[in-house]
Amino acid sequence: MSPSDSTLVIVPTYNEASNLRPVVQRIRAATPTAHVLVADDGSPDGTGTIADAIAASDDHVHVLHRRSKQGLGAAYLAGFAWGVERGFEVLVEMDADGSHQPEQLGALLEAIDAGADLVLGSRWVAGGSVVNWPLHRKLLSLGGNVYTSLVLGLRLGDATGGYRAFRRTALAELNLSEVASQGYCFQVDLARRAVGAGLSVAEVPITFVERTHGESKMSSSIVREALWRVTLWGLQARVGRLRQVSFKHRVFRARDAEATSADAAGEGAGR
Numbered sequence: 001m002s003p004s005d006s007t008l009v010i011v012p013t014y015n016e017a018s019n020l021r022p023v024v025q026r027i028r029a030a031t032p033t034a035h036v037l038v039a040d041d042g043s044p045d046g047t048g049t050i051a052d053a054i055a056a057s058d059d060h061v062h063v064l065h066r067r068s069k070q071g072l073g074a075a076y077l078a079g080f081a082w083g084v085e086r087g088f089e090v091l092v093e094m095d096a097d098g099s100h101q102p103e104q105l106g107a108l109l110e111a112i113d114a115g116a117d118l119v120l121g122s123r124w125v126a127g128g129s130v131v132n133w134p135l136h137r138k139l140l141s142l143g144g145n146v147y148t149s150l151v152l153g154l155r156l157g158d159a160t161g162g163y164r165a166f167r168r169t170a171l172a173e174l175n176l177s178e179v180a181s182q183g184y185c186f187q188v189d190l191a192r193r194a195v196g197a198g199l200s201v202a203e204v205p206i207t208f209v210e211r212t213h214g215e216s217k218m219s220s221s222i223v224r225e226a227l228w229r230v231t232l233w234g235l236q237a238r239v240g241r242l243r244q245v246s247f248k249h250r251v252f253r254a255r256d257a258e259a260t261s262a263d264a265a266g267e268g269a270g271r
Ligand SMILES: Nc1nc2c(ncn2[C@@H]2O[C@H](COP(=O)(O)OP(=O)(O)OP(=O)(O)O)[C@@H](O)[C@H]2O)c(=O)[nH]1
Pocket: 011, 012, 013, 014, 015, 016, 039, 040, 041, 069, 070, 071, 072, 075, 094, 095, 096, 097, 099, 210, 211, 215, 216, 217, 218
């Protein structure tokens, strides 16, 4: 049995009434063994009720109702906890708006089965692409990724993307109880934690398709949050490295001093 035989696809939703049925159908058709968890934040457009109706007729579909809109990050953390509690080996993040194509899930799961701890569906590696995005969204995503890799030194093509597969054992290494980030930077936060924990992170190319129904929840506050948090993490990492260097320097100086006094004592004894 491969890890991907036990997969939970977590689909966070806020006002995705027109997108949910098609996306769940596509997941079920593309990867019939996978279970789906819709994590809905009390969508006013009735997405939660639609999710309940789908779950009532399909034992591979589940719904996690949360009272109010608390952001994508919080919805995923609740979804991970739900899946880990039930023993799923692989936990997948997938948007409900059709941007992440369920037909490409197989490629992510193959990389997990080949040994990766975390697989990023990547728009910005060879073979990856974005369909129907205006220039300013492409520039924002590319610029965000260039800034992130420069500041955090992650060496990943797409650290902000949200189509991902985690091994359960990898999630356990990420100290998820400390994660406070929400929007794009939730994804960056998990990626930097995975790299920092020495996990094996693979990237597979995906074709990201801009939503055709419903409204984007992207906002300037999400971009601002990403910018200040990534900058802060970068500064913290630099301060941490400086502290290590100065600690090593102090240790070497103490050793030198010890060696010098031992030499002096040895010479004194020989006299
Ligand atoms: N449960 C929950 N889901 C959310 C929340 N905010 C966004 N989502 C879902 O997260 C996924 C991604 O949100 P989008 O609005 O598509 O944001 P995006 O993909 O960054 O932006 P676009 O590319 O413009 O669509 C979608 O499935 C949303 O319904 C939230 O606060 N709670």
